[in-house]
Amino acid sequence: MELLQLRYFQVTAQLEHMTKAAQELQVSQPALSKTIARLEENLGAPLFSREGRQIHLNAFGKIFLERVNRIFHELEEGERQLKDMAGLIESSISVSIALPHILPILIVEFLKLNPNVHISQYSASSTGMKKQLENVEVDLCISMSPIYGDDIEWMPLLEEEIFLSVPPSHHLAKQKSIALHEAANETFISRTSGYGFRDVTDEYCREAGFEPYTPIELEEAGAILRLVEMGMGVSFTPQLSLLRQSMPKTVQIPITYPNCKRTIGIAWKKTHYLSQAAIDFREFTSGFFKHEVSKYFYL
Structure with a gap:
């Protein structure tokens, strides 16, 4: 079993359309079909239900896709971690926050200590934040209610x-x-x-x-x-x-x-690699809510 086979399967499974998958992967459709067929032969089970030109993931395919997604997620996390350790990527943080009043003060105070960090800010409901974390769209979420999940850690900041x-x-x-x-x-x-x-x-x-x-x-x-x-x-x-x-x-x-x-808290995905900048921001945020927030707000 090769990574190329797994990538071809992953894209085809996501699109559930051979022609579109071949275009996405920039390969011919016959080559893609042969690769998927070899993978199914190696696994000993079909991964798709085929109805004419239409294909759909079957029960085997859905289970296998979950595993394949984890494989590529781990590879991407490993690449990100090594590049971060080697200083090959810009120090950056992505955070989803539901507190518009506190956001400017929090970011300004953090950047005074970490001027070279790039911050991308998003917003969502608590349910949306959970999805953002699960899909690795953000590093951290600051929410107005707990966020629960198998791989999610939530730390209270302030009542x-x-x-x-x-x-x-x-x-x-x-x-x-x-x-x-x-x-x-x-x-x-x-x-x-x-x-x-x-x-x-x-x-x-x-x-x-x-x-x-x-x-x-x-x-x-x-x-x-x-x-x-x-x-x-x-x-x-x-x-x-x-x-x-x-x-x-x-x-x-x-x-x-x-x-x-x-209770306001901060959440992150335990299996997602956090850069040193993200860890620093998490620790700064915890200290800010404990010791600094009363300077700015009616507490």
Whole structure:
């Protein structure tokens, strides 16, 4: 069994089309067909179901493709590791992050210490982040909820409190804390339906025994707080949305019930090789959340 045979099989399995696979591999279709046939003969089992010109992976092929993908993944990881060790590739990091308010500060502070590192940033939901890690699209993910998986490691960074934000003149503004049901009759200004944070806060309200009245929905968290400041309603606000240097004129009330908190953490795939730059960024991020984040945010 040769690597070339495995590569031909991998591409054909992904495309499930001989002509397209041959074009992708830049070989003739007869040569590709013969290679696949020799591989099946060596394995003693067919890998595809053939219906005229159409081919589809069968049960044998699906199992074998999983193994082949692992082989090439390990080879690619090994090549990346050796090049990184030898200094043959640029120090780079790819990170998916769901905290737009903290991202600029985190990156700026890291680059002060590591000016030659190239950072690529992506965003996704927690489910999307899991897929990004599994498909090795990113090195690290900073998420607002745990990411679980057989090969995924998730390290908590910070337990973040979520406040009820009200205007200074609001009748609840002088309260030191509030049970959420006390705000059942308020007008809520919330994130657009479909955002993970909106789903979480809607569930808080249901746990408190009511459905929130939400006539205004916005995508931008800063705009929500400005409307609260103008007296248009109340909102849920996580701590890391409250920059000390640009605090809006709103009052943040702690919520005693339900438990309105979430755990922010950083995740990575254990079988994916992390460059020294990625490891440094992970360690820097952990220290930043432990010791530095309170300098910038309302904690």
